[in-house]
Amino acid sequence: MAKETAVTKNLAENIARMEQLFADCDDIKKKELKLGKDGDVPCYLTFIEVAVDMGNSALLELLKYLRSIPRDELLRALEENALATSDATYFMTIEEAADGLLAGESILFVEGFAKAIKIPDDGYPNMGVSEAESEKVVRGSNEGFTDSVKQNAALIRKRIRSPQVKVKQKKIGVRSKTNVFLVYMDDLIRPGLLEEIERRLDGFEIDGVLDSGVLEQLSEEKWYSPFPQFQTTERPDRAAMSILEGRVVLMSDNSPEALLLPTDYNSFIRTSDDYYNRWEIATFERLIRYMASFFAMTLPGLYLAVTNFHTQILPTTLLLSFAEARKGVPFPAVVEVLIMELSFELLREAGVRLPGAMGNTIGIVGGLIIGQAAVEANLVSPIVVIVIAFTALCSFAIPNEEFATAFRLLKFFFIGICAWLGFFGMLVGLMFVLIHLSQLKSFGIPYLMPFVGADLNDYEDQRDFLWRFPMRRLRKRPIYTRQGERVKLRFYRNQKGE
């Protein structure tokens, strides 16, 4: 660890050290002021220009107060931490003060006082609370996380007002010193989970962490798996819900995506409004999503297996219409499917990168005009367009983007193996994926919970997987929660004993 320099009573020394640290940093304001009623107390104020609101802030109030009292009283107030602001913090070293400055706070050095004073402010500019872009819900709040980890923590606290909600701060990134918050419910979290997360976060050193995605990739146990082992969300209600399940929310500064852990396949399929809507529709939609996750991966492969190898499966009339549709197409079916799939991925990529209105235009141009033109030019057959479109719909129905990506990638694996080996290839592929999923864990929780190991929690988790039981039957928390703390819903009898 680098040697640290203590803050001294000698203001000039402190100024020299700070100037040395922040030489050639023109965005950092450094002001030498005179405080005290008689203007006889030299001081040094430094802050990042945009991060501090000079108009109407705690800093202004504090400076006003310090200018209104005589020198002795000023020094006594500093010693006793009796400043007219609630969140002034003292730093003992220059390095700590520098970190505070870089975190977006104002730092004040006072002649004759051997500590630096951190005066809180709004911090760095960010986008503010806005609507969640992905994970849209029909019912419920659409509030989304922001770039500021502190605001995000506040958005969670707003939803769970319990002192049991703990926030553990870490700084990760040797140069970026990114604030990372671990938010959890102290009495619900499984013993050892927090330590395991910290162990993994401390298990690497990196120069900078600019998004939670970096942490995710560096902390994953099976980094080669296409399936994410951390769940992401940009919805505070989703994060709060996870905390109430005994999970830990990992938030990184500058990232609107929080990581939820541990996680499993089922958690990726669930959405927030599954719990806001009635159980019948929630169950129906969940089944649709499960089917979507299967077909997003297998449908083009299945089409190739059936049309190239196992024509006996389809009714004759349907098969003949498939064959008729393919007449004139110069490519083998597998090339045709690959052309369409790659075109679709291109359109998707272009749509994401382009500004909103143009992105929509690309969707229309790609989907309707190019698709139609490709069919008319006999590049592809209409049935393949239908298959690819249906597959695309399935991949969009998966609520989590990272999770959906795994299926999009595996789709190409299935296309290859089914074009090569037909339905046998499909079975080999399915078995391979299943074995992989059964070996996958997220912080000790099997990825396939509660399809497997449901008996560990007395089958309670199976009330909320393929189907969602009525809310009044969901009385227990899932397996993520510490044992003995799993009851989450109780009913009290009324006076009639009903």
Add this chain to the structure above:
Amino acid sequence: MFAENHKISGRQTFRLLTFDLLGAGTLLLPTVLAKVAGRDGIFCIVLGVAAALVYLRLLAPLVRDMEEAFPLYLERKLGKVCGKLCAAGYVLYFVLLAGYVAYLFSDVVLKSLLREESFWLVLILVLLLAGYGVWGGIEGRARAYELLFWFLMVPLFAMFVFATDEVQTDYWAPIFTEGAGRAALGAYCVFMCLAPVSLLLFLGGYVEKRTALLHAGCGAVVFTGVVYAALYLILLGIFGAGALGEMEFPAITMMSTVQTYGGFLKRTDAFMFGIWFFTLYALLNGSVFYGGYCLTHLLGLGSGKDARERERRISIGVLPAVLILALVFYQSASALRWFELFLWYAGTPFLVAVPLLLRLVSIFKGSKAAKRMAAVIAFVILSGTVCGGCGTAELEDRSFPAELAVKEAQNISEAWLAAEYEDNSRPDYNHLKVLFLERALLENEAQTEELLDLLEQKNDVPRNTYVVAVEDAEQIMGLSETLGESVGTYLEKQFETVSEIDKRMYPTLGVLYQEQENRQETLFIPFVAEEEGKPKVTEYCVWKRGKNAGTVGCAEAKISFFIQNKLESYLLSVDEDTVLELSGARSRISFDGKGGRRQILAEICCSGSVVNQNGQASEEELTDAVTAYLNETAAGLLRGRGIDLTNSYRKLGGANRDWYFAYQSAPDTYESSVEIVCDLQIDWMKF
């Protein structure tokens, strides 16, 4: 973390064991059982399950007593040398079994899904998959099978439900005909298929509660027994005992016959093959895993730090041996035969005997004389069990012939080639609807048999292709042009949707294959001729117990369908002016041998209405007239041409055992020694 403790739950144990038991059992047992015990096979299953449960009961004290891994327990109980020998025996058994299952797996894949692919390729893929599965350790395996259970059971039970429609319960009877010896042999076969339940001893170290382990074992045996029984009854009801005993993989054949409701999927055999894919994979994976597990302990590497890692590496190391064995079985039929004998008469008995030996040692522990006695008993058991006992073409480059005409058996290959070169495309017979057989061919018994044998070898010809007799096949095939669609498709539509006759009355290739073995049905093969530019059924060729029996008119055939409840409504003219319609028939066939006369009694209840009547005949008179007409026609055909319109021969087994046994040796005398009596009750509708 609880998911990394190398422990599995009771439910996971149950499912692991169920997969181990279902694997080859469902694929191979029905054929063996049909050969050995015929219709009594179902009782063999009950006996076999009971024996397996008794066996489990014997193992229970071992399971409770075992504190260490099973190979170490063997050493503790039997001494170091005997224990090591037994462990070596297990290694040998599991590696051989893995080789056999890998061969069987690849063979089934090639025969059912990829007829033109290389055995090597399929085998290597299968082994890679098994290696990847083993790499996940016991927890990974348990989780995979826990989920796979639903992948397996949902389609299997769906298929059972769909198949019930095809089941003919007459094929289940008569029962108790095979004798105690054959029943015992059948039960032994079932028990041998259930013997891998002793693998639960290997799971002892992985399951927290020993009672859960035993419950899982019992549950797996009972559950597998129920699946065996359901599958056997369905297969017996569809194919009959004779045909079932000759099939290689009857369960897979069943999948190609059974159709799903709604008709969206024409044939589901490719999908349903997944069931056996998963069970065979489980058995292969299990064999490799247990083989590696025993070998690790045999080499003394099963304890200490990184023991699990070593176990995994050694299991993977077993795979090359499995590959070599599978190739040997593929290349050498005699090696395969020897191994099958080894499996039945040595391998599986060894699997059963070692735990029994342990049990005996536990019982007689302490006493020297008792030890000697135990050793002698063990030797006897082991000796007894060892020595005795029982490239594809693109879619548009293929043609899908809907009909095929055969003039004589020898020209089937020519017909194949002709179809191939007709429009320069590769024929795909998976959608063949109708097979036209010329009358001359059908009348030639030897040629017909030869043809059916040839067709049965061609896997892409569907078993549910209708068989139609014609005078001149080319003429009928030529009607496609005037019909605007293929004549095969036209006729299929006629049989399945337009005709009032139940489609099951139109014989298919599958039915003819079965009849070659079963020889108990009177089938009516429609004879089609051209009428006004369309193919029309003008008469029926009768196929009696696998032999041609001449032709009957449509009116006579309809009487047969009516008596068999396979005709929606039956229009008949009692006299020139009176036309009646009979519908909703429910009939019952019984046999009466009183007074020395053997009578087939057909009691028929139906609704009747008068379509046209000029006279004043009462309802009783009309009923009597219809009854007389039926009796007269049935008796005429029976006496004159030996054709039984009631198709009663197949019911003999269930309804009259004495007659059944009497006619087994001389079936040809059946029609000449019985009389048909129709008793009609008509509920007349009044308008």
